[in-house]
Amino acid sequence: MKNKIIVALDVDSEAKALALTEALQDYVGAFKVGLQLYNSVGPNIVKKIAAAGGKVFLDLKFHDIPNTTARAAEAVVGLGAFMFNVHAAGGRKMMQATAQAVKEKAAALGVPAPLIIAVTVLTSLSETELHDELGVQAPLPEQVARLARLTKAAGLDGVVASAREIPWIRQACGNDFLIVTPGIRPAWAAGNDQVRIVTPQEALTQGADYLVVGRPLTAAPEPREAAKRLLAELQA
Ligand code: C5P
16 A cells, blocks of 8 residues: 555755655655756756655656657666656657657666656646637547547556546556546645545545655655554555
């Protein structure tokens, strides 16, 4: 169960990130390094978290031409992340080139290939924005399912998705496909700016493989105690 919990390290300094890594790692499986931390302190934070014993999900959401994305992904293999992500909207060729480059780079370095996850439709986008601003006429569930199928066909390992999207994705892609779910709030935590939140137990019941949890742990008065409580509740 511990391995299913990924902590979002949305902080702006190496000291804060490493202190949280140290405090939480007995109770969680991995740490998510996103754009804030990465751009604040640089790529070496991935190696430092790994050196401190933590696995890293590098959440930089690559979206570029196939060659550029593939070369960036090779660099991620060198950093030692266990998971990273791209936008499925980059298309099949981009995802295939990325998967191929990762496989070859991991073999050359003699390290395990990181899992590659795609973002389908950002959960911050409403169906109205999808239609009126982006010109996508398909209903939201259909668009999410379409991009999830494309992700699977391109050979990637899974997608990031809100809990409410899980049934659409399982129907489109089956059970042999990872779903990483943010927007998680234990009953005892504040909602913050998340709108559609689910409890960790609900997300697992829906079929999430990994739960991304940030502020309920990182902003708790006692992060370690909060992580211990979350894990105990999931195991119960
Ligand atoms: O603090 P909180 O638990 O809300 O953090 C959730 C993390 O998951 C943040 O890093 C956020 O950017 C990320 N995320 C999200 N919703 C998405 C995709 C990513 O909350 N649809």
